[in-house]
Amino acid sequence: MNKDKIGTIMIVGLGHIGGSLSLAIKKTYKDKVKIIGVDRNKKTLLQAKKTKKFAALLSAPRAKEVEASDVIFLCVSIKQIPTILKSLSKTKLKQNAVVTDVVSTKEEILSLAKKFLPKKTTFVGGHPIAGSEASGFLSANPKLFEKKIFIAAGAKGRRAGILKIKSIWKGVGSKVVNMSPKEHDKIFSLLSHTPHVLSFGLGKITNSKLSKKEIDGYAGTSYKDLTRISSSSTSLWAEIFISNKKNLLADIALFKRYLVDLEKAIRKNNNRQIIKAINQTTRKP
Amino acid sequence: MNKDKIGTIMIVGLGHIGGSLSLAIKKTYKDKVKIIGVDRNKKTLLQAKKTKKFAALLSAPRAKEVEASDVIFLCVSIKQIPTILKSLSKTKLKQNAVVTDVVSTKEEILSLAKKFLPKKTTFVGGHPIAGSEASGFLSANPKLFEKKIFIAAGAKGRRAGILKIKSIWKGVGSKVVNMSPKEHDKIFSLLSHTPHVLSFGLGKITNSKLSKKEIDGYAGTSYKDLTRISSSSTSLWAEIFISNKKNLLADIALFKRYLVDLEKAIRKNNNRQIIKAINQTTRKP
Numbered sequence: 001m002n003k004d005k006i007g008t009i010m011i012v013g014l015g016h017i018g019g020s021l022s023l024a025i026k027k028t029y030k031d032k033v034k035i036i037g038v039d040r041n042k043k044t045l046l047q048a049k050k051t052k053k054f055a056a057l058l059s060a061p062r063a064k065e066v067e068a069s070d071v072i073f074l075c076v077s078i079k080q081i082p083t084i085l086k087s088l089s090k091t092k093l094k095q096n097a098v099v100t101d102v103v104s105t106k107e108e109i110l111s112l113a114k115k116f117l118p119k120k121t122t123f124v125g126g127h128p129i130a131g132s133e134a135s136g137f138l139s140a141n142p143k144l145f146e147k148k149i150f151i152a153a154g155a156k157g158r159r160a161g162i163l164k165i166k167s168i169w170k171g172v173g174s175k176v177v178n179m180s181p182k183e184h185d186k187i188f189s190l191l192s193h194t195p196h197v198l199s200f201g202l203g204k205i206t207n208s209k210l211s212k213k214e215i216d217g218y219a220g221t222s223y224k225d226l227t228r229i230s231s232s233s234t235s236l237w238a239e240i241f242i243s244n245k246k247n248l249l250a251d252i253a254l255f256k257r258y259l260v261d262l263e264k265a266i267r268k269n270n271n272r273q274i275i276k277a278i279n280q281t282t283r284k285p
Numbered sequence: 286m287n288k289d290k291i292g293t294i295m296i297v298g299l300g301h302i303g304g305s306l307s308l309a310i311k312k313t314y315k316d317k318v319k320i321i322g323v324d325r326n327k328k329t330l331l332q333a334k335k336t337k338k339f340a341a342l343l344s345a346p347r348a349k350e351v352e353a354s355d356v357i358f359l360c361v362s363i364k365q366i367p368t369i370l371k372s373l374s375k376t377k378l379k380q381n382a383v384v385t386d387v388v389s390t391k392e393e394i395l396s397l398a399k400k401f402l403p404k405k406t407t408f409v410g411g412h413p414i415a416g417s418e419a420s421g422f423l424s425a426n427p428k429l430f431e432k433k434i435f436i437a438a439g440a441k442g443r444r445a446g447i448l449k450i451k452s453i454w455k456g457v458g459s460k461v462v463n464m465s466p467k468e469h470d471k472i473f474s475l476l477s478h479t480p481h482v483l484s485f486g487l488g489k490i491t492n493s494k495l496s497k498k499e500i501d502g503y504a505g506t507s508y509k510d511l512t513r514i515s516s517s518s519t520s521l522w523a524e525i526f527i528s529n530k531k532n533l534l535a536d537i538a539l540f541k542r543y544l545v546d547l548e549k550a551i552r553k554n555n556n557r558q559i560i561k562a563i564n565q566t567t568r569k570p
Contacts, residue, residue, distance in 0.1 A: 079556075129505045149503060177502070187499055190491045191508040198483045198511060200563035201543045205536065206475045207565045214472055217462070218434060220414045223476040225510040226483060230565065238559035241551050249551060251490065256544055258486045259537055266526050266534060271364075274523035278485035280492045280515065 007070035014039040018075025019140030024172040063091040074101040085116035098161035100124040105243040106181035110154035122157030146173030154181035189247035203230030292355035299324040303360025304425030309457040348376040359386040370401035383446035385409040390528040391466035395439035407442030409450040431458030439466035474532035488515030
């Protein structure tokens, strides 16, 4: 992309992802870009202000700034998306404006974009595979997306707008991959949402049976690795679980069946049956 | 401990733990120690021989060398322990000989030691919290136990022998902690055995539904962290699961109940109920 043409970018939600994206875009495009930061949290706005990377900072996507924006990144949780899309649709969005997001499920977001955004407005569903258990603007890192995958999954509107979003993600160092929203949600139920289900559960059960002293004193790397993401935001993950309900319930059901098989084999002291229960059969390729 | 008095140490099983322990002891005690390595695998013996750290290498604990040993470390899986204890008990073990182990469960090992070893022989149940998904002598690392916890859980026999084992673990850099075998097995069902159950299950289900290309291409750190230990030896872990059957079945039952609660909340799209299901309540202190 021609760096001269990047224009004005509004980033709604300045948490770990939105904050990192703001800093990454500013780092890449410097004076070729104007970044308008939006966050409902006053403390976050003050933290963002200190970086001097933002042309403006607002507590809500005000019409004047929305109407000046070429690209609008929605970096909020899925629950806040309908309200924001509605408010955007009430403004005179630019002719070539592109709206895009970073939420962890892609089927629901595309249907919301189709429902709420004007027909002429381009929308690109996006998912940078770069999150962590961190949250908040103070954890923002301009290098967060370098050498990471960005998945474009689902879009409506102009091809040029779709390419513009992919180009920005390439600009901040990510490798861009295309996928259908359906495929995306199936894959990430297993690669991200189910791991969170398991991690939250292990942390919960262990903390209910052992004291903090016992856990801190004796946990090895296996426990630490498995519970790292259990410190993630529970309200954010509750929304993700609901948004990917169909796939996630199917995967939880498979997991329960696995536990039942394993229990039976352990109860019988049957080594071979346990090995069969825990052994992976890798699909080709 | 007086380093001059460490004497002859036999290490039965030269895998990741036994191999690392051999190298760590040699590194600490140098010429004050003679290490006799035992492994039924010929390849392992050849790999061990190349290090030139062993005074002798045998494919089984032969009477002559057993009778010369001051300390015998059993670094094999729990399943092989009864056979080895039986063969040791048929030799003229030294008057002050100490037998000790490194297996991941401690109630069963102590009862096996009491059953099979001569009354006069001291036994110390031990668990270095330093394992990983690695296996085999080639993964041996003399620094593996540095700044790690060693748990002494269950012993029979002479106090001097018990202190000697703890002293060796301190010598290789570990912090020594005492615990009852019962307490140990309850704690490690949650901190190690259940994490392995979850990791094996996640790897199995994901590999049954996604291709290797999809997993390798899109997995972020959450999936990678949660499945790292699923590459551990399934036969070793089958034995551990059986050995800690009572605690592990109780913890799996709790996990199933957690999944059922979570399923219900997701099915109802109930954010608050999901947050309640995944939220940790930390016990004091």
